Amino acid sequence: MLAFFRRIRQQLLSENKFSKYLLYAFGEIILVVIGILIALQINNWNEERKNTQLEKNYLISISTDLENLSLNTQRIYVDQFDEKIENLLFAKKYIEVPFAIVDTLQFINTISKGAASFSGFYLVDDEAYQELVSTGNLRLIRNDSLRKDLSEFYTDMKVQAELSKRYNTEYGNYINAIRPFNNDNPSYVNLYDVNEFLEELKTKKFRQLVDHELTYGYRTRRMAKNVVKNAQKLKERVEEEIK
Template identity: 30%
Template sequence: MIKFYRHLRRNLMETGKTSKYLKYAIGEIVLVVIGILIALSINNWNSHQKDKAQETKILLQLKEGLAIDKNKMKAELNNLVQIQRSIKTLERLLEHPQHKYNPELDTLFGPVYGMKNIKLNKAFYEDLKTSGIQLIKDENIREKVVVLFEDNYAEIMGLENFELHVNELIRPYYLRHFKNIEFSVSAHPINYDQIWKDSYYKNIVNYRYITLEKNHIAFFNRTIKDIDLLISDIEKYLEAKL
């Protein structure tokens, strides 16, 4: 075909048919331009399809990862609520100075002391920032992803440092006044009467209750809610793409 057009162009030039040659040349240029535009259009379509498939893959992986983290937080939240109830029970009992010791109290002393941490998967988000979060085309979803990981996850992961501070406060007291310590489970008082009437210990118990309420439980509840909203948005967006 190319040889045919070359032969036709050379024939027009040799026979002196200038006007026909110009028309032919313009037509050939138009055909070349159309061919280029078609090729670009196909390339853009292929690129769009690739980005679309990559976006779907990212959102599905994100949804799966968020569901795993949500289940972790729900399990930890249930555990923290039980711990908090034990601490509240102990706090109420401490209001009665003459309350007699019984072995069941060990399971109330224990929850006051111990690190409360949780490991969430932020690695996927860090990889996403590197590979290009702009692949998520929906602005609402993209903004919620950023807020969730930069704010919610950062707060929860920051609890580890806060727990170290709490541990530094409570640990010396427990090591001095308790034995047979099992973190967050039980602790046996060395001198029951002494700690039971100790106002400083009452402050420790109250402080631990408040920190769990204001930090861990509040952060987990808010993050679980935000994850549910984000997963719902992702599901609706993916359904609309089908």
């Protein structure tokens, strides 16, 4: 192609047709510019296609994170806290109106389970979103509303996790101080600890700790339920965007 244009150029120059040569040269420049513009447009299309695929990959990963967050929060902080609160209410019922204990070991173990999960809410599945932010690729999420909602959701999760670290109760430590807990034999309580445990149930301090732990349990379960609900709602929005 270049050889063809070169021959035309040489022919026009040899024939002394300068005006036609200028017109030809101008036409050649236009063709070059058009070629460059076409190349740039193709490059832009390719870049846009890559960004679209990258955005889709990120959204798929975020959807997976939200699914895991929802399932894990339900399992660890809703279901387990349902049981935790039930056991604490059992202890509170006995403290307020003592009843005959049929199985002392089972009774103590039930109350002891109220001490489970007393170190705060800290569960966050946000690897995909954090990668988006750290790499500067958050701009790839073209839906402004979705990008804003993702930012608000994960910021709120971080705030809640930080706040929960400050909210710790003494109930778990208190229970462990009355009776040692052995993972290999969680149901075992020796006779001395049984007697001490039953005596502690009558104290004002134990009653206050149960109420404090219940407050923490209700608060954490409510927060966990909101996380599950909001994660599921956001996951639906992300999946709509993927489609």
